Amino acid sequence: MALPQALENYRKQYRKIKLFQDISSVLHWDSEVMMPEEGREYRSSQIAAVAELTHEWMTDKSFLGQIQNAKQAVNDLPVPEREVWNRELEILMEEKEKADKLPSEFVSEFAKLTNLAHAEWAEAKKEKNFKLFSKRLEELVQLSKKQADYLGYTTEPYDALLDSYEKGAKANQIQNLFLDLKNSLIPIVAKAPNFETPFKKPISIAKQTKFCNRLPAILGLTTKESRLDISNHPFSTSLGKGDKRITTRYSETDPLSSIFGVLHETGHSLYESGLSKMPNWPTPLTEYLSLGIHESQSRLWENQVGRSLPFWEFMYPILLEDFELTEVELPFQKLFKYINSTEKSKIRVEADQVTYNLHIILRFEIERDLINGKIKVNDLPEIWNGKMKESFGLTVENDAEGVLQDIHWSMGAFGYFPTYTLGNIFSAQFFRKFTEEYPDSHNKFSANGDFSDLLNWLRKHIHSKGKIVTIENLVQDATGEPANAKYLISYLEDKVKEVSVSN
Amino acid sequence: MALPQALENYRKQYRKIKLFQDISSVLHWDSEVMMPEEGREYRSSQIAAVAELTHEWMTDKSFLGQIQNAKQAVNDLPVPEREVWNRELEILMEEKEKADKLPSEFVSEFAKLTNLAHAEWAEAKKEKNFKLFSKRLEELVQLSKKQADYLGYTTEPYDALLDSYEKGAKANQIQNLFLDLKNSLIPIVAKAPNFETPFKKPISIAKQTKFCNRLPAILGLTTKESRLDISNHPFSTSLGKGDKRITTRYSETDPLSSIFGVLHETGHSLYESGLSKMPNWPTPLTEYLSLGIHESQSRLWENQVGRSLPFWEFMYPILLEDFELTEVELPFQKLFKYINSTEKSKIRVEADQVTYNLHIILRFEIERDLINGKIKVNDLPEIWNGKMKESFGLTVENDAEGVLQDIHWSMGAFGYFPTYTLGNIFSAQFFRKFTEEYPDSHNKFSANGDFSDLLNWLRKHIHSKGKIVTIENLVQDATGEPANAKYLISYLEDKVKEVSVSN
Known part of the structure; x- marks a missing residue:
């Protein structure tokens, strides 16, 4: 059935932006x-120019007009379709209103600055x-504070940034x-x-690559819709339908690092791949629901599966x-x-998965204070090192293993860490x-390496939902109860028991 | 010295398009x-959308206004500057007038079609x-004929396409x-x-890669401004200042193929690298002069240097x-x-370099007739195979080694071949x-692998000229005489003698 023209028009423009x-x-x-x-310099200009352009299109008055016309047209649709369309337009309007709050020059400056910052962070870390x-x-902190002011908040500036990654989350609740x-x-x-x-000698990168691939x-x-490469910091990204990219990094003395990098990033890309397979892709409803949900997909494959x-x-x-x-060399x-x-x-x-969340809590506390103006950039190494001593009892020897270790702040991504x-x-x-x-899935894993039940379950309950439902409803519908930490705690307790008693 | 505002404005828009x-x-x-x-499908849409966008900007009336304002401002400049600025605006207007002749939808359709065609050509060849x-x-031929009609010509449609690659060239003269x-x-x-x-056994791709790198x-x-990869068909491309990409392909039984691929594509990228180093890059004058001149740079390193x-x-x-x-295994x-x-x-x-031009002449004759409507697409294999028999005395066994061997027509690039x-x-x-x-450059090559004299000569006479001068003047200024084929003939004659008499 052909869509009403107003809906076609709005989607055409949305898809151009996408x-x-x-x-x-x-x-x-x-x-x-x-x-x-x-x-790098020229590429930074390109990235900034695209950001400026898409931001212009998103905030253009004619696009608002198209959305309003689409809203009108939705009223003539039968009820079930109307609801989905209303959700689609509502999600888009939220995104658009956020964009409307940020001036075009700000977006361009932010994109250019973060692209430059990346190289400088890498150099400083080196x-x-x-x-x-x-x-x-x-500069990035100042710009992020400005961003928080543009976006608006009721309690503290940090909330405005957090909301971009995990809709509706508040720093107080997270705390x-x-x-x-x-x-x-x-x-x-x-x-x-x-x-x-158990690795008594280095494992060559060629051998690790063979396994990781x-x-x-x-x-x-599959390789028909993805590729695996090397980068300084493992990441995954969707370049569009049928094109997911993942990266890892290799250490000859720590061969598990590359493997768990791949498992983690594959989890992200499986989610993106599922989203791309939603009907009518791309629409505002075929986007990932939140970074927390995105991260749940990478963690599940990395930990619940990959460490099982x-x-x-x-x-x-x-x-x-x-x-x-x-078997003797590696029992x-x-x-x-x-x-x-x-x-x-x-x-x-x-x-490891047990101590991991303590790292996140440390970062959350620091970046929250930084954005809320309670601490200064120049004091960061001292604060970081103090917290590392307090939480872990460890002494940071240099900034590369301390405050410079993560890429996120160089990307201007304050408020991102809690989503992990x-x-x-x-x-x-x-x-x-x-x-x-x-209940028999474990046997299928161990006997045949068959993970299709799990992937199908995730496709059904998460990947195919996109932004059709809220985070709250997604978790409730998939698991029958609201989100809560008790399963993480019991999973970790069981895991510790498992490796403590096994032969 | 600050530029007049009108010149700044026009260049800003030009640079955005670039x-x-x-x-x-x-x-x-x-x-x-x-x-x-x-x-591939989604990427095709992206490439088409960018082509449509840059074409829109190029043909936008406000850009014409900016160029006209710039022309006015140039009149107030001192004479030597005025001349260079006039050349810059003249070159741009030529490009713009060409763009103006092509409707936006045509450009988008052409870009999308050629991107799809590439995969189909590769499959058909396989x-x-x-x-x-x-x-x-x-479809591509029909679209190219349409393009010729849009661009206009006096003698034959093929001239319109040829002119896009080699300004001013005419099929009659080429013939x-x-x-x-x-x-x-x-x-x-x-x-x-x-x-x-002389290769008695296959050379692994790893060994070839080591040498090619x-x-x-x-x-x-240098690798600071370039990288070398593998593709189905060797090519080179400039992605901007400080970013030149070259590709080659490897055959274990024919290890020279990858080497000469790299030499050829490096020649192209050295030209682009030199252009990027021109003052005020990018302007319409810092673009390559013509495909023939571009090809002269790849051929020079591939043949005159690489086979010396x-x-x-x-x-x-x-x-x-x-x-x-x-030395015994490979004397x-x-x-x-x-x-x-x-x-x-x-x-x-x-x-080889001696017979190479006969291949070009064959393609020129065929594509000229194709575009001028004298032969039909369906008859191409027969015509191709007939000419191959006539010129080379060889029997084409299948289309992959015949009419499907080259990528160009799948890119809609009719009129490109003669530039080789x-x-x-x-x-x-x-x-x-x-x-x-x-005269002592040969000693520097053989003793130290020092090619800086040659690169500097090319930088001075060709790379740093961009489009400041015409093809005619470039050749005249660099060599003291108009372009002519006698040096190619004498080079090939000498080469044949050299290998016929050497021990």
């Missing part, structure tokens, strides 16, 4: 993965010297949730055993073959325990429900 | 080198079946030039010796090391002769002049 946003993703991916260094980055970071979580985590961390690496397809992401016994029962012989090791139990080892460490991205822990909470809850519904 | 044209180059490069196959591509090619060249080539081809390959830097193109004795005297020990071969004289071997063959891109032979003519003339001026 097309150029995805072009920006191509430019970003290339600049992180492929681009020679002298291309030099282990925060001072090389502090001036630019100060309470995180305090409870911290209290539950402390006794688990105290009990959790630490195991030494298999993983996305095993999980359900069934997964490694299937992968172990393949790993031995690719790494050219014998299964030693490998499996090491995969689930817990250790207080300084680097978030290398942290929200993702961990969601992922445990989703996986628990899935295993209840598919 | 920025997005270069974005399109990123999208293209990625789609040829990196993109997973299911991304299947060795012209019929899988003939329908799409027919005469090519006839003379053919007559001179026939006795050279008859004398030219054929040598068998060295080449751009040796010629003067001094070049291989320097590279030979490095090649032995990278390929893990001894220098056998290698050098093979590099300069002549053989009538069916594939243009694998053709023009490039060969220019390259021989440039290199002859350079060696006259730098």
